[in-house]
Amino acid sequence: MLITLPAESQKSAHIRIALNGEHVDVSFAPYKTLLEILREDLSHTGTKHGCELGECGACAVLLEGKPVLSCLVLGVECDSRNILTVEGLGLEGHLHPLQDAFADLGAAQCGYCTPAILVTAKSLLDEHPQATRDQIRAALSGVLCRCTGYLQIFEAVEAAMVKIAEQNAAAK
């Protein structure tokens, strides 16, 4: 006989994370991945659910500033860690320069890959503010885009890089 436990009794794991800069407590079934927790328990559906096999890259988020495939990370591994999703990319009510550039240059078409590409590109530009085309191509190579052919994506990342440099210069 199959016995189904009530949903609440399955939530035996608990973590506290910094999600997009805010401390969040969440309880969940211990087998859940970070992707499932973000989407199902925290209603952060910007991160996309693709293959769940580590192959498409659509589920990428930043863990301590580095891209990870959230479908391959268990939630219980994330206690006390910093996580950034596309929902946290904008700054003080404004779109991030990457988001502006993607909109201006048509780098998001169906948009399914876009959240993962955006956070991955942010991580790259944080580390390499003057990234080359080859560095951009390599950084984004793990996220599959079936729509754009990637050219607009590379151009948008380069345009955002220029904008960020201008903003930084103006802030000095």
Ligand code: FES
């Ligand atoms: S959902 Fe495809 S790599 Fe995670």
Ligand code: FES
């Ligand atoms: S914009 Fe459609 S998959 Fe990239």
